[in-house]
Amino acid sequence: MDLAVLPEIVFWGLYAGCIYILLAVGLNLIFGVMRVVNFAHGELMVLAIYITFFLHNILDLNPYLAFALSIISMFFVGVGIERVCFRPIMGTGKLNEIFMSLALIYLIQNSIFITCNNVDFCNDLNRIRSPLGYEEISFGFMELGADHVVIICVTISLVVMLYLFMKKTSTGKAMMATSQNREVAMLTGINVERMDMLAFGLGSSFAAAASLFWISEIPFTPYSGSINAIKAFAVIILGGLGSISGAIAGGLIYGVAENISAYLFGGGWKHATSFIILIIVLIIRPTGLFGEKEE
């Protein structure tokens, strides 16, 4: 075992953590405001990948521009899903919400599958070739692919923008208030249904942002979202339900722990490690790292 390569492995762990952060932040926004557990979050990410893929192939757009448009369009897709699928069943019981999100998984997967079967440029496996494919940026101690630098910068920028939005704008504060106490927020005149819509839209956009990882030639299928969504759930439970800081910490911890365990014990332990950590944290601190005790 060569410990000299550990810094490199930690770096790739932090990089992998970025996808968990983006997914978990989106999931947390939706759960925090609406108290809806959206099992179809991974499929929203996949839908965004295919939107980028279609825009790139049909309109011949630069993949990064197509990606930016996909983030914007996923906001409206999210708003639509909230209005059509979740709002009518809000408050009718958790089981309905769970089944609705499970139904969305299959609806999104099969819609993409059927659409792809009827489009010439769509194959069983698809990929997006980044225009920065072979570019590298040197940081002295290591050289990084330009795509990786973009992904890390986008992750940091989006999280900072979300933080500023939540802390500095009245809409963001209203969302936080709704997240903290929905009834009191209503009494103070906050339109909580509007906050639900906004949270689902933003959450979907964050899921779309996670799709950036597929821009560097990683093949994808309509079924590529599942494992990442499961990990994102584990991340928000680890970090604390509803906590954005928790999602960031959880994402980074998972990314690094998975990669180190894969190096030390073999790739078979990679995914198991996330859940072992989750179990340990839940035993020691059931509310997660940054979660608050419910009254």
Add this chain to the structure above:
Amino acid sequence: MVDKKIILVSMLLLISFLGCTEQPTETTTTIKAAGEIKIGLVAPLTGGASTTGNDMQEAAELAVEEINAAGGITVGKEKMRVVLIKGDTETNPEQGVKAVTKLITEDEVDILIGGFSSAITYADQKIASENEMPFIITGASSPIVTKRDDIDTSYFFHHCPTTDDYGRDTLIFVDEVVRPAINARFNYSDDRKLRLGMLYQDGKYGEGVLEGAKKAIESEGLMIEIVAEEKFTRSETDYRTALTAIKSAGVDVVYPAAFLNEQTPIVVQGRKDIGLNTIYLSVECNDDPDYYAGVGQLGEYSIQESRFGPYVIPAGSLKAKVERFRSAFKTKWGSQPSMMGASTYEGVYIAAQAIDDADSLVNEDIRDSLNDLKMDEMIEAMQGGTIEFSEDARESKFQLYMQQLIWDDAVGETRPVIVWPDNLKEADFILPEWYESSGD
């Protein structure tokens, strides 16, 4: 109101599941008609491997059409036409069991062909065994499918190279061709063992390739040592840690046992992110246009083991037959057949020949006929030029070849050229300038 919502949710789920399990109309139960021979095709027509499954289906339909056009099969004194009945495994073992059960018990097929994926075939062949149903397996590469001892495998015939075959031929090539080239470039002694890194998928397929490689090194006395064994879970997208570990072990060649969606990022991440500038080997299932498009220039000089590819037709007696098959397939379906399509096409002909030889539709007679089968190779080169099943494991033996990917400016992708064995070779193996060895 609540009831209404439950119905709505149920409907949504139902619609989605129907979409998920969309069945071709031919899979509905069929009544066995007189004068018909039913061949059951077991294939992933939906789900993650549906492109492969559809290709298998199209190739099988073409074969059935050709056989019927030639007058069908004579059983007794009756000319019988062949009917293809499709069973969709939906790319998962549970559905595979259901599909095979239905083909045998409801559709009453006379023989099964197909069976893509070792894991799915491993699950569904239990049903075939219980019903003593002859099964020509054309798409599962684990040798265990005809060697397992928990069920009676005497009705199973393996017409697809096994992971043992891949490992042996690939590593013999590495030992005969790649190792001397590295030794010459870096002035290593002739008895230096080549350092091999294995990166394998968790499961029967990946572990089979690893075991096949180990067996080949031992049984063939190859000057190769495995210095790194890294495992990954199926459909993983991030291989950087595993590749970093392999690089730190100091390897001369990397042998991934991976599917197409895994092999592409392995090569791209290995070359681009980790700087593992070595020779990447690739198992035959990746000899697919998607692979050449996916790896781009980073795949140049990598090695692709194959038996039927999209871009190369080996010279020799089969060339005309392969071209005729490709042309017929393109005319009927408008696309090129894949490797799985080729072996499924042959599978239908093998089934037809076995029934013809048996002159019977009794399962035991068909099995005995398959045991005694000797037919000329068709569109894939076979060892000895004939399709026949070995006595011990009922495996047919293919003539595999190694291709090196060379950049083609005209198409903006790499294209393969055969570099081994000598009787099929089109060009010499090239050790690229950027290649880095692990050291002496």
